[in-house]
Amino acid sequence: MFGNQIAGTISFEGDRKFSSFDPTNNRPNNIVFHVATGKEIQLALKQADNSFYQFCNSTPKDRSILLNLIAEQFNEGKPEILGAYCKESGLSIARFEVEFKRTLDQLHMFADYLLQSYSELISETHSEQEKSLPHLIKKRMAMGPVLVFGASNFPLAYSTLGGDTVSALAAGCPVIVKAHPFHPETSFIVGKAIISAIKKSTFQPGIFSQLFDDQFEVAQELILDNRIKAVGFTGSYLGGKSLFELANSRPQPIPVFAEMGSSNPVFVFPESLEEKCEEWTTLFSKSITNDAGQFCTKPGLFFVPQTENGKSFVLKLTEKLIKEPSFTMLHPSIHASFEAKKKELIGLSTGELIEKSGKLEGLQGRQGLFITNTPEFLQNKALEKEVFGPFAVIIYYESMLELNACTQELLGQLTATILASEEEVNAHEPFIFLLKQRAGRLIFNGVPTGVRVCQSMHHGGPFPASSDSRFTAVGTDSILRFTRPIVYQGNC
């Protein structure tokens, strides 16, 4: 039976229902999900709040055991998850394998981190030298119940059991997931694994609930409730911004960690362009098109010198891009939005659109490039906007002056990529500084996609790439989003 998963029980009281969609076969799936009712929402909140005392006071070791139990149950559910995943996302089995492994590895990474490296003690200041001064111990404390939003483009790694949920549980925060309506069955099956693991643990079932809704009411009621203390979200700018505003409208505002994507500009410098042309165009044609470019770090904007080598680079990139396979997009609405955004952007500018020709299957995304130049970019800010899908804009530049002018216009980015020789990087320090001010991660001579999940990753950039550039959504440091310092002074 499917339904809202509330502290270990399954509940489907509501009258409003929805189904997910099978993008590969272009038809709705036939499993029905009941939208959570106000009563169900309140129950999930109450259970999360009640379970916080025990969970917050647990040791990192206890939580490490829990994460390993979840990993075990998740792994056992693999065949069942695979079926739902492909049916609901249109993503391939190969992609499933990569994402499943990533999700599993992420669980183990946090379990190991809690056991070996994470410390709740931040620092201690004794008063030996000055007896009159008090003794202080500063520790990290879990913030309280966290609301996590499943993401459309990562049904596993950024959804029910994605980085937000795992880092919140690792911190000692109960989690309420609002499942993404594009993959409710996948979310439900993953939710079952979490619930089974909690049953095997010493923790109360209230530390995990998952609610379903294909509209915004459930999310709104949750985010405005005083028991929710932080929010994790990966998705669109409009979605993230509205959550940010709702959270700040509360009598007691709370932190929202919204990763809202970006156009991930790539800056191509002339010196290595001839030598590296083959390597770079191969890497980037795949980086733009793989899984229909549905990644928040997909490179969407290229600044290329208007030289012979620059033109050859663009020509090669185009040729290879067109030859890459076309992938099915996640949902009819994403496919439609992809086509609409391209049209909108191109309608406002002069340039050349090159797209894969011929008939595509169902919801496959038609990869393409739009080639224009600096004056167009400076006149038309829409060219900077993220187009979610297998598409990028090429801006030819004639001088560093032009490149600087374009970069000055850029808003916050998750990543900025520099394709250049060491001499060029050294010669253009002030330009690199412009990028540093605008991005969370600088990539030298590589692709921004394939975000490595590890301690030194930073996934987040100045607004609007993310709502809080000081915290990462990927890697062990993401646990810091869900803790705050507390100091104990004196003796009792």
Added chain:
Amino acid sequence: MFGNQIAGTISFEGDRKFSSFDPTNNRPNNIVFHVATGKEIQLALKQADNSFYQFCNSTPKDRSILLNLIAEQFNEGKPEILGAYCKESGLSIARFEVEFKRTLDQLHMFADYLLQSYSELISETHSEQEKSLPHLIKKRMAMGPVLVFGASNFPLAYSTLGGDTVSALAAGCPVIVKAHPFHPETSFIVGKAIISAIKKSTFQPGIFSQLFDDQFEVAQELILDNRIKAVGFTGSYLGGKSLFELANSRPQPIPVFAEMGSSNPVFVFPESLEEKCEEWTTLFSKSITNDAGQFCTKPGLFFVPQTENGKSFVLKLTEKLIKEPSFTMLHPSIHASFEAKKKELIGLSTGELIEKSGKLEGLQGRQGLFITNTPEFLQNKALEKEVFGPFAVIIYYESMLELNACTQELLGQLTATILASEEEVNAHEPFIFLLKQRAGRLIFNGVPTGVRVCQSMHHGGPFPASSDSRFTAVGTDSILRFTRPIVYQGNC
């Protein structure tokens, strides 16, 4: 000559002027300050922005040298600062000495910290084991120009050269100070010391500007400018909240670190009450009245058991409180607001008001207590509100049930103090947990005032005590407010 201090120059272009006030002699001071004009504001912003490249790329060692130079100049200006300080704040010479030393120590603390402990490197992940994975280096980076608001109650330690300015400079962020209008001359003289020090350093004058205004226009224009990347503020809830909202209304919202005060509840348990009565009442009568209670950590709310020992505690506290000297308040408006808030709060509740009797001099604050009980507190939320001045509310409670009910109602606090035996603390873990969820610092058997400036301090609590409970306004960790992580991936 007095005026706006913009990147080392002095400017007084505006027509709108104001003077400060001498609270001790209850008359205006006769030095005139020109409110910064739009042109002056723009110039300060431009200079801050232009100086950021060099400042951000400087080493912690370079900035340590700068802070020591500032400390030297600040110390040289001491006699001049003293004159203005007392004339503008009504605070005593004794208090000046304490605050001056604290400000100087804070500078040296950050200078030492930058030299010895602070590292811009957060972590590094190599790719030895998996050659296909990229090498990552995660570093802290200064966020950009920071807007600092001088505080009324700390003309030195939280104003022009207070914790916000020093931690922002330590991080590598240019600073624009909006001086507090209650002590512009003090601010100006301190500003001169900073400017002299920068002239002796290798840094550009644009890293420091200070603008004057007795209204809100200058602050509003600054905070809405895209070049400002973070805000430090200590003051009232209304002031902090409005800055928070302005910053979030920007196309690119920025972090606001507003420390907005709290009522700092004290929870008195029965067991040690008889034995500790003398010691505690002595400590707390001073903690409430010292410098007219004008501290954000002044204990403003006491929960006392309704027993014989509880009543003796309150009686003793009252007796000692009344005998303490009365201090001149910072400004006529603060004095008036103190009296008005007391009246408002008391007008809504049944209870007993005990105040020092007799005639006071000028703007001296009349210390007092308002004694009431749990049912009144639960009915009247206004009793929780901070009254800035030498005043506290006593709530008698009859049971842990009542104490829990009151605590559930409390909003975020900078501090919560527990006066109890070790056995009581251990026996009431769930109650202590309620406090942990609501406070940034728990004090056991001591007073919340006298915030120790060191690495393990945390000064900040859940909203509305501060706007971001994850960061401290005091101690070396306050530097983290003005940095964000950035990752460098791959080789160039």
